Amino acid sequence: MQAKLSTMFQSLQVRNYRLFASGQLIKLIGVWMMFIAQDWLVLELSDNSATALGVVTACQFTPVLLLTLFSGRLADRYDKRVLLFAANTFWTVLALVMSLLVLTDLVRLWHVFAFAALLGVANAVETPVRQAFVSELVGTPLLPNALSLNAAVFNSARIVGPAVAGLAIAAFDVGPVFLFTAVSSIAPLVNVVRMRTAELQRDALPPRDERASAKVVDGLRYVWRRPDLLLPMAVMSVIGMSLFNFQLTLAALAKTVFNTGAASFGLFSTALAVGALGGALSGTGRRSRPSVWLVLGAAVGCASFGTLVGFASTYWLVVALLVPTGFFMVFFAQAANQRVQLGVDAAFRGRVMALWVLVFLGTNPVGAPLIGWVAEHFGAGASIWMGGLISLATALIALTWQLRRSGARLRFRVLPMPRFYVTSTDC
Numbered sequence: 001m002q003a004k005l006s007t008m009f010q011s012l013q014v015r016n017y018r019l020f021a022s023g024q025l026i027k028l029i030g031v032w033m034m035f036i037a038q039d040w041l042v043l044e045l046s047d048n049s050a051t052a053l054g055v056v057t058a059c060q061f062t063p064v065l066l067l068t069l070f071s072g073r074l075a076d077r078y079d080k081r082v083l084l085f086a087a088n089t090f091w092t093v094l095a096l097v098m099s100l101l102v103l104t105d106l107v108r109l110w111h112v113f114a115f116a117a118l119l120g121v122a123n124a125v126e127t128p129v130r131q132a133f134v135s136e137l138v139g140t141p142l143l144p145n146a147l148s149l150n151a152a153v154f155n156s157a158r159i160v161g162p163a164v165a166g167l168a169i170a171a172f173d174v175g176p177v178f179l180f181t182a183v184s185s186i187a188p189l190v191n192v193v194r195m196r197t198a199e200l201q202r203d204a205l206p207p208r209d210e211r212a213s214a215k216v217v218d219g220l221r222y223v224w225r226r227p228d229l230l231l232p233m234a235v236m237s238v239i240g241m242s243l244f245n246f247q248l249t250l251a252a253l254a255k256t257v258f259n260t261g262a263a264s265f266g267l268f269s270t271a272l273a274v275g276a277l278g279g280a281l282s283g284t285g286r287r288s289r290p291s292v293w294l295v296l297g298a299a300v301g302c303a304s305f306g307t308l309v310g311f312a313s314t315y316w317l318v319v320a321l322l323v324p325t326g327f328f329m330v331f332f333a334q335a336a337n338q339r340v341q342l343g344v345d346a347a348f349r350g351r352v353m354a355l356w357v358l359v360f361l362g363t364n365p366v367g368a369p370l371i372g373w374v375a376e377h378f379g380a381g382a383s384i385w386m387g388g389l390i391s392l393a394t395a396l397i398a399l400t401w402q403l404r405r406s407g408a409r410l411r412f413r414v415l416p417m418p419r420f421y422v423t424s425t426d427c
Contacts, residue, residue, distance in 0.1 A: 008145075008281065008284040009149065009284070010142060010145050011137075011138050011142050011145045011146040011149050012149070014137060014138050014142070014199075015196065015199065016137050016195045016196060016199055016200065017134075017137040017138050017146060019191040019192075019194055019195055020133075020134075020137055020188075020191065020192075020195070021149060021150070021153050022187070022191060023187045023188035023189075023190070023191035023192070024150070024153050024154075024157075024188060025153045025156060025157055026184050026187035026188075027088075027184050027185050027187055027188050028153065028154060028157030028158075028161070029157040029160050029161045029164070029184060030095075030161070030180050030181035030182075030183070030184030030185060031157070031161065031181060031184075031185075032157050032158050032160075032161025032162055032165065032269075033161045033162070033164060033165035033168065033177050033180060033181060034095065034165075034177060034178060034181035035161075035162075035165075035247060036161070036162050036165035036166060036169070036177070036269065037165055037169060037174040037177035037178055037181075038056070038112060038115075038116070039053060039056075039247065039248075039251040040169055040174060040251075041102070041107070041112060041174050042056050042109070042112055043251065043255060045107075045108070045109040045112065046109055048255060048256060049376065050248070050252040050256065050372045050373075050375040050376040050380065051369070051372045051373055051376050052109065052372075053248045053251060053252060053372055054248055054368045054369040054370070054371060054372020054373065054375075055113065055368075055369060055372070056112055056113055056116045057116075057245070057247065057248050057368035057369075057372070058368045058369050059113045059114075059116040059117040059120065060116035060117070060119055060120045060123075061120055061368065062117065062120060063117060063120035063121040063123070063124045064120055064123055064124045064127070064357065064358065065358065065366075066124070067121065067124035067125070068124050068127070068128055068354045068355075068357050068358045069219070069220075069351070069354050069355065069358060070354075071124055071125045071127075071128045071129060071354055072128045072132075072219060072350045072351040072352070072353060072354020072355065072357075073219075073350065073351060073354070074125070074129070074350070075128055075129045075132045075133075075349075075350030075351075075353070075354065076132075076347070076348070076349070076350035076351055077350075080129050080132060080133040080136065080350075081133070081192060081195065081197065081200070083125065083126075083129045084126060084129055084130060084133060084188070084192055085189060085192045085193070086125075087122050087125040087126035087129065088122075088126065088185065088188045088189050088192070089189060090121075090122045090125075091119070091122040091126070091185050092182060092185040092186060092189065094115065094118050094119055094122065095178065095181045095182035095185055096182040097115075098111070098115045098178050098182075099175065099178035099179040099181065099182050102174055102175040102178050103175040103176075103178070103179065127357045128350065128353045128354035128356075128357045129350070131337075131341075131353040131356070131357065132349045132350045132353045134146050134147060134150065135201070135341070135346075135349065136200045136201055137200065137201070138201070139201040140342075141287075143338075143341060143342065144283070144286045144287055144288070144289075144338050144342065145284055145286070145287070147283075147334065147337060147338055147341065148280055148281070148283040148284040148286065148334060148338075149280075149284060151276075151279070151280035151283070151330055151333070151334045152277060152280040152281050152284070154276075154280070155273050155276035155277040155279075155280050155326075155330060156273075156277055158269065158270075158272070158273035158276060158277075159270050159273040159274055159277060161269075162267075162268075162269035162270050162273070163267070163269075163270045165177055166267070168180075218348070218351070219348055219351025219352055219354070219355060220351075220355065222345075222348050222351075222352065223352060223355055226343070227405075228292065228339070228343055229339075229340055229343055229344065229352065231292065231295075231398060231401075231402065232292075232295050232336035232339050232340060233336075233340065233355065233356060233359045234359075234398070235295075235296070235299050235336070235394060235395060235398045236333070236336055236356075236359050236360055237359035238390065238391060238394040239299060239302065239303065239332075239391040239394065239395070240359060240360050240367075241366055241367035242367055242371075242386075242387035242388075242390040242391050243302070243303065243306045243384075243387040243388055243390075243391040244329070245367060245368055245371045245383075245387065246269075246272055248368055248371060248372060248375070249371060249375060249380055249383050249384050249387075250268040250269060250272070252372075252375045252376075252380035252383070253268070253318070253380035253381065253384070254268055256375075256379075256380055257379065257380050257381060258315045258318075260315070267319060268318065268319065268322060271319045271320075271322040271323055271326070272322040272323075272325060272326040272329075273326060274323055274326065275322065275323035275324055275325060275326025275327035275328075275329075275330075276326035276327065276329060276330040277326075277330075278323075278326075278327045279326065279327040279328065279329065279330035279331035279334065280330050280331075280334060282327075282331060283331065283334050283335065283338070286338065288342075289338065289339055289342040289343060290335040290336075290338050290339045292339070292402055293402075293422050294335050295332065295335045295336050295339055296395060296398055296399045296402060297399075298328055298331045298332035298335055298336075299332045299336075299391070299394075299395035299398070300392065300395045300396065300399065301324075301328035301331075301332070302325065302328035302329045302331075302332045302391070302395075303388055303389075303391035303392035303394075303395050304328075304388075304392060305321060305324045305325040305328055306325050306329070306384065306385075306387065306388035306391060307384075307385050307388030307389055307391075307392060308321050308325075308388075309321045309322060309325055309384050309385075309388070310381045310382065310383070310384030310385025310386070310387075310388055311381065311385050312381070333360070337356065340352065340353075340356050341353070367387075371383045371387065374386060403422075408422045408423055409422070409423045410422055410423075411423055
């Protein structure tokens, strides 16, 4: 057990990564608390409108759609550590201003929309840079472990944040939650400054004229010529748009279908995050590039359980189903992320990861308003199971295409344990 735990948390032995992960954990707990408070505030200001929730989600992710590819170009041209510091500083200032508006009772719905949009700008710059920066913290051998621990950090915060936020909103209202977010976002700033740049595993920046030639379109062409990168991105774009809207759909499900309070809404998010943490930790022992079959199998599992959540008719059945849904959701996303990161050339890493962030997060502005509209007119459950069925169809189509392309066959074995397996091992 000691050896297994040592392997599971191996990246934490690297000082710079330890600083990075601890700063992210503190910040993300505040971020998830803020997401719960923001959704609750929107419902209060809009008379329980699921469409308004969809609009605020679209405002938050539209900058990701518009700016992420250019942020990837920045990551390939400039010092990622400096870019992270600048983006997190902008985030801290935004969170502080928003907390003051809420605490003084001056906040209006349009303030929340504007805050979400500016928050999206910070995310559009910070996320692809942060994704590409991990390889400089630990190097390629530990990269799969570090990426899995990143997901574990994210989902640990996702467990703690919503649970604490639900109790805090019930006890103190939403204002103090926004203030805590502003304070917690200082942690990554401090830890980025404390990093030892001499221990970063990176090459020196290329000459200025060579950096200037790093174009966004070159990154797009690179991915287009790589089916092994293109397939997981294509599947993620559809699932991200149609199913990964639980921030919106669970809020609507809790308040409009089961008529629960903020604390019960937080339990939905916590159940999803408990499973997600398990999915993240299950990949920490991985030391090689995941196969395409692992990625597609996880996508089928994610879509199947997501569909069942939408059809669930009781509160506690939803809570129970959200655990495996969260597991497969993160297991799929993490396996796809690792397949992309471990298959890309270092010179294109920033731009390729920017494209990954675009398909992972940038599809939300397209899907969120539509999902919100479906939830408002046909019910929150319908918005979930419809997205689940679309995702399941996409995953099965991608699996069929890959089987035909590779000449492999899918088999089912009953003993010693029932499971599907692929007869070909050349992919």
